[in-house]
Amino acid sequence: MTNFIFVAAIILFSLSIALLLIRVLKGPTLPDRVVAFDVIGVNLISIVAVLSVVLRTKAYLEVILIIAILAFISTIAFSKYIERGRIIDRKPDR
Amino acid sequence: MTENQIVELIAALMVLLGSIMALISAYGILSLPDVYTRSHAGTKSSTLAVLLALTGVFIFFWSAEHYVSIRLVLGIVFLYLTAPVAGHLICRAAYNSEAEMKDGTGENSFRYSSPQKKKNSID
């Protein structure tokens, strides 16, 4: 019974990732796509967590932290690129 | 039903509730008209959905396998702290790069005035 509920949750999360992919492909401006990517990353974290419950293993729990950190840093890098045109500034004083 | 089974059922229902909220928020990002409103949906309800799902998984691992996994707690705290900040950064980048804002009232008299790309830094 609980196994069935977890499998249904995985299907719903995958459906939401599919809907967000449509927004990534369609979005007229670049910040649209970055917002959708961030939410895709966050949903991917929960799919990995629920999958590790269905398969009864503890080996996938470190992947969650890595995906979270990478999604956050890539969102920051994108927003810095949009604002200024380069990610790492050469001169320290603005 | 034994007590362990009740706790497992509660954890499963939490994960299901989180997945339904994630689906609704994904539909919202698809159908809302503007970049700024989409980032509303992306930071608030999406974060809560995934936090609920991760808490459900944590409770399940605690009761079914007696394994308190500290990595899930770290993931929950990290997501709680950083997802709104990322949403704010992308919203500010969209505003500074003059993305189109669909609004009904004329209340934004300061829009696109003094972009000040040099002074308004990330940190």
Next chain:
Amino acid sequence: MPVQFLLNLLIAVLWVFLKDADTFKIPDFVTGFLIGVVIIFLMHRFFGTPFYLKRAYSMLKLLWIFNYELWTSSILIMKQILLPSATFEPGTFSYETKLKSDWEVTALALLLMLTPGSVVLRISPEGNVFYIHAMDVKDSKPILLKSIQMYEKIILEVTRP
């Protein structure tokens, strides 16, 4: 303020030593900590600074408000997505705050990000003025202004007790 906390820890450790058990047990430490709280509460007027648990209590209240705002804002957004009457009008407005230091402005900006229906767009370089984008300007603006004043009061309680 940290003096009170260190004294409390010292009383707890002394209690563990006085109990004279074979190994270090956690319930002994917790009992010592609680006795230290009572002793310092009875003597806190001699220290000159307010009782340090008040600041811990204010921090707990701030955390609880973070959680509560997260839940209410998510429910409001879901209601706005699902109901087919798209009568909300997005708009922006600005707000001038009286908080000064970096921590307070950051905490207020995070709280504003999590309130129902508002997203922080930009903070002015002096750190005083917030530009806020709201989903529904006509309905949410008075509610938001009232909530912001409540947040300022609670944040001031934490940093200047």
